[in-house]
Amino acid sequence: MSYSEGVRMLRRLGLFLSRHARAVLVLAGMLTLVAGAAGFGAFGELKAGGFDDPNAPSATATRQLEAKFGGTVDLALLARPRHGTVDTPAAKTAGRAITDQVAHAKGVKGLTSYWRNPIPALRSRDGRAALILVRLAGDQQQVSVRADQLIAEYAHGSRADRELTVLAGGPAGTNHDVTGQVAEDLKAAEVIAVPITAILLILVFRGLISALIPLTIGVVAILGTLAELAVIARLTDVSVFSINLTTALGLGLAIDYGLLMVSRFRELALQQTELRDAVALTVATAGRTILFSAATVAAALTTLLLFPLYFLRSFAYAGIGVIAIAATTAVLLTPALLTVAGSRIARSKATRRGTRREDEGSPLWGRIGEAAVRRPLRCALPAVALLLVAATPLLRAGFGTPNEHVLPKSSDSRQVATALRQEFPSGTGNTVEVVVEGTAPVARYARDLAALPAVAVVQASSGTFTAGAPNATAPADPHLAVPGFQHLIVRTSLDPSSGRAQQLVERIRALRPPGGSTALVGGATAQLVDTKAAIAARLPLAVAVIAVTTFVLLFLFTGSVVQPLRALALNALGLGAILGAMVWIFQEGHFSSLLGFTAMPMDTAMTLLMFCIVFGLSMDYEVFVISRIKELRDQGLAARQAVPQGLARSGGIVSAAAALLAVSLLAFTTSSVSFMQMFGLGSGLAVLLDATLIRGALTPACLALLGDHGWYLPGWLRKVHQRIGLAETARPEQAPCATGTAPEAGER
Template identity: 55%
Template sequence: MNDQPTGPLARLGYLAHRRARLLLVLATVALVAAAALGIGAFGKLQSGGFDDPQSPSSQAAKLLTARFGGQTDLVLVVHPHTGSVDSAAADSAGRELTSRLRGEPGLSRVVSYWDGKPAGLRTADGGDALISAHVQGSDQQAATTAADLVTRYGGDRGAVDVLVGGPRGVNHDVSTQIVKDLALAEGIAVPLTLLLLVLAFGSVVAALLPLSVGVIAIFGTFAELYVLGSLTNVSVFAINLTTALGLGLGIDYALLLVSRFREELAAGQQVRDALVTTVRTAGRTILFSAATVATALAALLVFPQFFLRSFAYAGIGVVVIAALAALIVVPALLALLGTRVNAWRLPWPRTVPGADSPAWGRLAGRVMRRPLLWALPVTALLLLAASPLLGVTFGTPDQRVLPTGAPSRQVAELLDTRFPGNDTSAIQIVTDAPVDATSLSSYARGLSRLPGVTGVDSSAGTFRDGTLLMAAGPGQTALGAPNAEHLTVTSSWTPRSGGAQDLVRALRAQPAPAGVHTLVGGGDAVLVDAKHTVGSKLPAAVGLVALTTFLLLFLFTGSVVQPLRALLLNAVSLSATLGAMVWIFQDGHLSGLLGFTPQPMDTSMTVLMFCIAFGLSMDYEVFVTSRITELHSQGATPREAVTQGLARTGRIVSTAAGLLAVSFFAFVTGKVSFLQLFGLGTGLAILLDAVLIRGVLVPAVMRLLGDAAWYAPAPLRRMHRRVGLSDEPAPPVERIPHLVSD
């Protein structure tokens, strides 16, 4: 090349060519250091994190723990092998079990049927009885204690069988099942992805390049999670996003670089010049792609639940590290491989996947000839898929996400059907100061008159319909403390139903006794608070994503119309995906096939799926727009830019999307429904975007916009020239034969 490019990315390309071995040695040292540090991440990460720590229900739980030893979160259902729970053998086993549980250092507030045999802790036929307790410690400590208790006390206990449930039992069963589900999913996805990689790249050597990026991204992010896990709460589920995105982005970025490198070699460039052109063009695409994905995941930092924030930590880390590895390690490997990048070619492909795909160009050409004829049916289909969103409801995970045979789910169903009036699902109310007997009685009477309330227990007695039903017994007097009062409210509403949530709001609206402040907790209150937290933070998160995406795409394209077009099409695609998930998981279609129980959409998982799907969609948006923009800047007509841009990126996007979708679809083989929701929804969003949005709606909208697609006010055009990170322009556009013809 006579006039060598001198921009920052071009200089990086020259550096990779001159110092390839040094860069690979440094990358290997960094990888070994990250792996040594990152292996300790597993011991730093935590389960839970679904609740807002500042919400009223979380504050109520903390106050109950501090002043009353905590609320019931572990329930054991004891079932005798023969006879009733009052038979001699069952009675002896029940008393022994109660005694051993009281001796456990991690348990408090152990309440057993065999303490006086109250009727409320026994089924009417005597076939089952209850023991309940509170598991002490932080979430992580309590999870570890609960896992140990389930292992040691669940199952056959001689004369009785024991099922362990309650919130801690559900969390244990969900965590255990997810570990099995993810192992199965990865056992399916990883070998299949490796096989598809070889087919996608057309040679064994080229197929190994994404693995280098993926391994560096995964272990580098593990090291980041180790550091963050030492400083703050980080969810253990961040590990799974790290592995999925690390390999997925490795495939995306390596496929883009390798295909461009092959394209430049095929055009007659020497290895050095082909490498510089590749880094200068595809490298710029990777930078902007990584920025859009990272900003989409950064929106999760808006939410206070550390479950969601953890995915931002992992997602941003894996995106940044994958981009750096792609821009440094892959060019260095390409410099050493040169034309040997095609070594160990598969014998049957006539063309190398990732090269020009005239089929995609011809599709774009047909769409652009009749844009409305193509766009209207596709848009109608996507809007039809989105229509179930009109009836969406949201919830939080409970035992119904588990298979019907899970012990904790069986316990929950027994409590609902065979233990009427049990208070394990009761709404909890706690005061932050003592209350005199008269004021407490008046307050409890008022609560008992609310619609749906079947009883209010307090240290002043049990109230129903505004009257004192029963004077305070030993169980009720324990609800009073020198510095607080604890009331439990049972109702006729199904837990987590709309009526139960309205009751929580009504309880909070009741005037508190003079001089004290009340906090309302329990499962229904947690749901109300979760929906409020997510709903109040969602506008800020969506606004952050939209604004940063607009700015990045403007800097990338120099147009203010292109970002708006991308955001609009992305909104249509994601709405269709979310609508399909409502139709399946909330309305229950395909429940028999997938083996789940229909229920409201998981609030946290829906937000997570939205952010990840949005980021990956913008990843492919940048891939396609990069070549269209490049061709347009070289003087191609709008029609030429779109058709040739899709011809040169269509196969890359569809191949990368297909490979990544495989990883997410593998989650559908699991048995935890919110994991199935996440996998199916994210995989579907990727495919919809790659095929219908990129293949049909993008060329249709570009044709309708014409030259207006590249509009920007003069001041913004000048700003773009200064900060748009564009290296020297490439040579004039070279048309793909037989692709563009009017």
């Protein structure tokens, strides 16, 4: 499609939507109701978890343990007597009663209790606590549901005997606490963000009716994406956390696109005598920018499909869906809304009072652009130095996966994990599961495992081993062997997410299993090692895909091979600074007392998600700014005039949109879950940083330094760009005129 053909097509679309505005609104309302009805089904289909690579050795080990040995512990119930020790007659009676109740509960396929099997590992050293370890039937979602039921029924003394208090921990207990805490925190964040955002919307859009446009786009995008997720969830695994991205990104993009459409409509309404002409030109100009901007954001999130973790893939499903629906709604529905309410939106109160014309833009941003153009080096060098300094903590970054440490110290699952490490015999709280397939004896292999540093004890069917030798006082467990398979339990006191625990997994994998056998290593630490490896293996490809697709799209939009490189360089600076700041805060523990989190390695999946979202939104703002600058340059203005004027006309839109989105994102810092705090704080600060320092200082300074060289395009690429270029508006000689009085855009 040629340049002028694209302009004509979008203008014709705008005229069509304006002429049939009421029919468009009715149809959109009906489709939204259908999407809303279908979308509510998503909540029952979405799943918790998804942080592991299903094709990793640890995942294969988990499946073999499930099939051959009944699985591993899902839920750990920590019971404390109110008086005395766990061995008093009253505690024994209560413990046996709870054990029997849990054993006969729906979905429980296996149970080990101190009051059935009084082995030392299930009793705290001081005798003030004992464990009931529960294995649950079903897939990950079914285990989660059944664990929730057991926790609700038996923990917190709800059905526990008066003699005992019960806390729930283990993998299912941690998942229960994280999911529940995130849901509560999101509600609290909405209570803070929604009223502030509503007030800011009215102020930024200068009226209630104008403010309803982004809300309408947001509602349609969110409900439509929920319907999409409901369909995808019936075909594959989708994480429940994708709903969080749907709501946050849906509202954020709705504000961006709505503000751009309304602002451009008001500007064009001052130049056109007919309302429909202004609407049509808004679609042909701002609509074109929105479609391209959506493509850049979607391209960034599409790379999440490269990773095997369905937690990350789910954000791609949600992100691509909400971007596509928000952009489509903005281009198709907003023209109808502008037609119906256009006379009240066209001119703001400020314009009617004569304070400024809409097409003059923001005087403040114009002055900022002029200062950057006059002294580009003085403006750019301090900003670059600041961003580089902020990025330096990235050199010390470490990465992990969520565990109980993301929760407050008061949460039940974290209390259980702390008790297992501090009160119970060494190795009770952390196990590495080894599955050996073969018929060779495993006693020698078990001794080798027990001799490894930091291994407390190794349990096998042939006996129990400590410090590389058999432990005669501990009996063998025949249940750890089935025909063709052996299960070895390696117990350690190391924190499962620590570097030493990960090194232990590598050492175990390096040991040669018995002759003719194969060994697979599972457990929480092995899953962490495999998850990091899966992400690291695909990360270079993901970064390359983002860079290439962004370069191509920006080349098509700007008609330059230099501007895409400049935009990628500035985005890399901004992202590096934000990620470095997050390492400094959340890994190294600065402000931990203020925010109430425990310092720990960066969450691998959430960091990658934040990278993709922030990169996409940064390109969103890049497109908004560069489109106006290029438009003025195409009209014949020199760089010294085009840059400040373009920034004046776009800077206010970008800063207002960023401020509105930042309110929603920064509200997540009130969460009690540290990875949600990191995502909210990092994304919110990144949006503000990009809309101010990057777009306000570095972009105009770099454009001034590059001058005409910044728009360089080799001759062999010029024909390609002329054929399929994606600039926002028509060239002066192709400008569309009023309906029915002159030829269409691009026609003589």
